Amino acid sequence: MYDLKKLQKKELEILIEVHKVCEKLGIEYMIMYGTLLGAVRHKGFIPWDDDIDICMTRENYDRFLKEGVRYLPENLKAQHVLFEKNAPNIFIKIRDVNTVFLQEEHVGLDINHGIFIDIFPLERIKMGRISSKIEYYRRVVFNVINSCFDWPYVKRIKKPISVVIGYFIHFVINKSICLLSSRSDFISKEDARRKKLDLRGDDYCIMGTFNKAFCKHSLFRERALYDFEGYKFYGPKDYDKVLTYLFGDYMQLPPKEKRVTHKPLFVDIEHGYAGDEITLL
Numbered sequence: 001m002y003d004l005k006k007l008q009k010k011e012l013e014i015l016i017e018v019h020k021v022c023e024k025l026g027i028e029y030m031i032m033y034g035t036l037l038g039a040v041r042h043k044g045f046i047p048w049d050d051d052i053d054i055c056m057t058r059e060n061y062d063r064f065l066k067e068g069v070r071y072l073p074e075n076l077k078a079q080h081v082l083f084e085k086n087a088p089n090i091f092i093k094i095r096d097v098n099t100v101f102l103q104e105e106h107v108g109l110d111i112n113h114g115i116f117i118d119i120f121p122l123e124r125i126k127m128g129r130i131s132s133k134i135e136y137y138r139r140v141v142f143n144v145i146n147s148c149f150d151w152p153y154v155k156r157i158k159k160p161i162s163v164v165i166g167y168f169i170h171f172v173i174n175k176s177i178c179l180l181s182s183r184s185d186f187i188s189k190e191d192a193r194r195k196k197l198d199l200r201g202d203d204y205c206i207m208g209t210f211n212k213a214f215c216k217h218s219l220f221r222e223r224a225l226y227d228f229e230g231y232k233f234y235g236p237k238d239y240d241k242v243l244t245y246l247f248g249d250y251m252q253l254p255p256k257e258k259r260v261t262h263k264p265l266f267v268d269i270e271h272g273y274a275g276d277e278i279t280l281l
Contacts, residue, residue: 011050032120034051034053037246053117148170154167219242
């Protein structure tokens, strides 16, 4: 068990530092997804939420990767394949190296496991019913293949047909990929593809990974400040349109059975652990 309020406080501290860096360098970011919903509906965290999400347009995202990470305080590290070869995600996590937030699917993975916030790029894609759906499913397939690199993730799958697919991807497809290159190359090539697509894309984007929410990319050009846990952070100016795309009737609380966290295996807000120590937990 862990103290959710203390975890949220640590994540808020990370967000404050990222905000400072972005203000210093003129990099535009926006709180997004459940964090934006929390700001609008609760003036802070959704009471049962245990993460923070922010987004940047691809131009700002690349600037943050190139310049912003250098200005983070010493205890904060950007987890991305550019800096950490075993990083399992195509987006950025800013982790506090003096803490632990161990997720079941990452057990045994030689990465930093600190408490984190997520930074996602908002990229332009080609507009059109067919082309947008192709791009959406292409990203879904990428996410499934990438997730199945991690054996603990595959072991968590419950549905029989999904188990078969997960085992096939892990033992056949992913092993084949590793023979040709590496997981980091697999992620880097997909990231480069999305970056090129953004350069020639229309005023259109996908808002979610496993969420068929499409909207105009220009919706994220105007920002406004929102109250969040006693601080002010930037979000999209037209929050109503964004949250409606993502959640529908977003002011309606979900049923209790859907008020869940990431369910980490282990959390330590006061101490960090080396890779071999994490394996023994």
